[in-house]
Amino acid sequence: MITAIALVSFTVSPDMPQAKVIKFNQFQSLEKGANTAGNDTTYIFNFFATWCKPCVHELPGFEKLSAEYKGQKVKFTFISLDFAKDFQDKLIPFIKDKNIKSQVYLLDEPDYNSWLDKVDKSWGGSIPASIVINTKRHYYKFYETEMSHDELQTIIAPLITQ
Amino acid sequence: MKKLIKPIVSVVLLPLFVALFMMSAKAPADNTGYKIGDKAADFKLKNVDGKMVSLNEFGSAKGFIIVFTCNHCPFAKAYESRIMGLNAEFASKGYPVIAINPNDPTQVDEDSYNNMKSVAKTKGYKFPYLVDETQEVAKEYGAAHTPHVFVLQKSNSGLVVKYIGAIDDNSADETKVTKHYVADAVTELLAGKEVSVATTKAVGCGIKWSAK
Numbered sequence: 001m002i003t004a005i006a007l008v009s010f011t012v013s014p015d016m017p018q019a020k021v022i023k024f025n026q027f028q029s030l031e032k033g034a035n036t037a038g039n040d041t042t043y044i045f046n047f048f049a050t051w052c053k054p055c056v057h058e059l060p061g062f063e064k065l066s067a068e069y070k071g072q073k074v075k076f077t078f079i080s081l082d083f084a085k086d087f088q089d090k091l092i093p094f095i096k097d098k099n100i101k102s103q104v105y106l107l108d109e110p111d112y113n114s115w116l117d118k119v120d121k122s123w124g125g126s127i128p129a130s131i132v133i134n135t136k137r138h139y140y141k142f143y144e145t146e147m148s149h150d151e152l153q154t155i156i157a158p159l160i161t162q
Numbered sequence: 163m164k165k166l167i168k169p170i171v172s173v174v175l176l177p178l179f180v181a182l183f184m185m186s187a188k189a190p191a192d193n194t195g196y197k198i199g200d201k202a203a204d205f206k207l208k209n210v211d212g213k214m215v216s217l218n219e220f221g222s223a224k225g226f227i228i229v230f231t232c233n234h235c236p237f238a239k240a241y242e243s244r245i246m247g248l249n250a251e252f253a254s255k256g257y258p259v260i261a262i263n264p265n266d267p268t269q270v271d272e273d274s275y276n277n278m279k280s281v282a283k284t285k286g287y288k289f290p291y292l293v294d295e296t297q298e299v300a301k302e303y304g305a306a307h308t309p310h311v312f313v314l315q316k317s318n319s320g321l322v323v324k325y326i327g328a329i330d331d332n333s334a335d336e337t338k339v340t341k342h343y344v345a346d347a348v349t350e351l352l353a354g355k356e357v358s359v360a361t362t363k364a365v366g367c368g369i370k371w372s373a374k
Contacts, residue, residue: 049365051235051236051367052367052368053269053370054368081365083236083240083333083334084334085334085335110331110332110333110334110335110338111331111332111340111341112328112333112362112363112364112365113327113328113331113343113362113363113364114331116363116364116365117363123363124306124363125306125307125363125364125365125366126306126307126365126368127365127368
């Protein structure tokens with residue numbers, strides 16, 4: 001994780017977490033954190049790209065939900081599959097423009113065939129895709145589809161520990 | 163009673179058959195479409211020069227590199243010169259590239275037929291760039307995103323699917339490619355071998371399916 005933090009990082013705005021470029025093993029560390037036994041936080045990992053129309057359409061609903069559950073045990077993480085060369089010119093302006101307050105990472109792993117299966121065997125390669133994890137409640141599910149605010153809320157509401 | 167049968171057939175059964183046929187022609191559910199070893203269907207699609215193109219017209223071809231691609235997608239753009247390169251390398255050896263744009267242009271202007279024509283002309287495509295207006299071919303093959311490649315090999319019994327997936331292992335940077343999936347597959351087929359990596363997964367722009 002230290003290497004993840006040491007990697008490229010840029011300040012977006014004081015109230016937003018820094019967006020970072022990460023490699024697959026760093027994504028695995030994030031997921032491992034979510035999978036730690038007894039962890040009662042609900043994690044939502046959302047794979048998107050700035051060029052992906054349904055992803056861009058889906059994102060505000062997720063961000064709204066994240067704001068609504070602020071202070072509760074819910075963590076949204078957005079994983080961008082944009083090209084690493086577009087980090088500064090496309091992703092950073094996008095985060096500002098959409099006012100994304102959740103953590104955003106750009107996963108710089110262009111050999112998709114080497115890792116898509118490791119995220120989830122069922123993943124055909126379409127985005128948006130999301131993973132919902134609540135280890136304490138033994139919940140893990142991979143969704144290869146666009147979800148609305150309400151659809152995601154229906155999934156996560158029963159998982160969230162008050 | 164006998165007189166009634168015919169009208170019943172046409173009034174009740176015919177629409178039912180039509181409905182069944184239309185259902186089978188709709189977008190397939192996940193994980194349908196061709197798998198390795200399946201027989202691939204020929205098609206008749208309009209090229210950027212206005213002429214209809216079918217695979218059976220390529221008498222001397224040993225097979226085909228079918229690439230579902232489009233104009234607007236950043237991945238398709240990143241791969242454009244590599245798609246042209248595949249045709250330059252393999253068309254003369256019997257495996258021409260056949261590019262097909264399956265996107266609904268009402269959803270993305272850039273993928274219109276007119277723009278296909280101008281892209282093909284500007285870039286100097288030396289292979290057919292076909293429009294899959296009804297999206298039937300993309301559905302039949304099981305194409306999911308652009309670019310999405312299907313390598314077909316001619317056999318006595320028809321066209322056989324030999325490779326499905328990505329062009330290579332680095333969409334972002336051609337200079338960092340280490341595995342040339344499609345080129346390797348075709349090279350193996352030309353050498354009379356089986357394809358060692360027959361399927362790969364890739365992220366791409368999801369095909370813009372028409373809502374109809």
